[in-house]
Amino acid sequence: MMQSLHRFVWRDAARRARKLLDFAETEADGGRDLVRAAELTKDPVLRRLYTVHAADEEKHAALFRGRGAELMRALPISSPAKSRLNWLTPGERGLDDLRVDEKSDASLLAFLHLSEKTAARHFGTYVDALRDDPSTAAVFREILHDETFHMNYTLAQLNRVAPRQRGLYLWRARLGRLWKAYLRIMAAIAGVIGSVLLTAQYFILIPPFAFLAKRAERREPDGWKQPPAERPFNSQY
Numbered sequence: 001m002m003q004s005l006h007r008f009v010w011r012d013a014a015r016r017a018r019k020l021l022d023f024a025e026t027e028a029d030g031g032r033d034l035v036r037a038a039e040l041t042k043d044p045v046l047r048r049l050y051t052v053h054a055a056d057e058e059k060h061a062a063l064f065r066g067r068g069a070e071l072m073r074a075l076p077i078s079s080p081a082k083s084r085l086n087w088l089t090p091g092e093r094g095l096d097d098l099r100v101d102e103k104s105d106a107s108l109l110a111f112l113h114l115s116e117k118t119a120a121r122h123f124g125t126y127v128d129a130l131r132d133d134p135s136t137a138a139v140f141r142e143i144l145h146d147e148t149f150h151m152n153y154t155l156a157q158l159n160r161v162a163p164r165q166r167g168l169y170l171w172r173a174r175l176g177r178l179w180k181a182y183l184r185i186m187a188a189i190a191g192v193i194g195s196v197l198l199t200a201q202y203f204i205l206i207p208p209f210a211f212l213a214k215r216a217e218r219r220e221p222d223g224w225k226q227p228p229a230e231r232p233f234n235s236q237y
């Protein structure tokens, strides 16, 4: 069922193009955060790996941007802007929430490992869903290869940096991700409730005012009305 849902999301070319451009933003943003992580870490091995990782994310951004722009150019001029449904088929979303200044090496590695693992799983699903668009599927396949490397090196480095507390860091990162998912769901629900309340206000509160305005309009005579008394014309105001 999830597979057919993914196929539905990716089927529309306009949505596909815009989603790829969104994904490019996330990847580029993640790349910048990883450059910052490379600056902050005192571990030379991690500094080198974060720099390679940042270059990979920048490459992913360019691949997504290139393919998104290609699809965009092929669209008819009057193509309607459809919802991206990014909550259903997110890109490398973990990189959105990256706060490198607040994390130790071990907690950053745990966070990155889980984000990359989720991204690799999602991108694998998109390759299957994009059977009708081999060029876009090839972009995801190429990126998936790097994401698998990111997923593996972060776990291997976590084992090196914190061999005994690896489980603890992973659990903490998992809870952080769960909390963020909860906040995202609550924000979406608040958005729906807000739209329902504003629509209800529109239909409940505005009609009485419209009725009163129409009634007042009917009482007004048509055309010019003689002022009650003659006023001297000595000012334009």
Ligand SMILES: [Fe+2]
Binding pocket: 027, 056, 057, 060, 092, 143, 147
């Ligand atoms: Fe990536």
Ligand SMILES: [Fe+2]
Binding pocket: 057, 092, 116, 119, 146, 147, 150
């Ligand atoms: Fe990645």
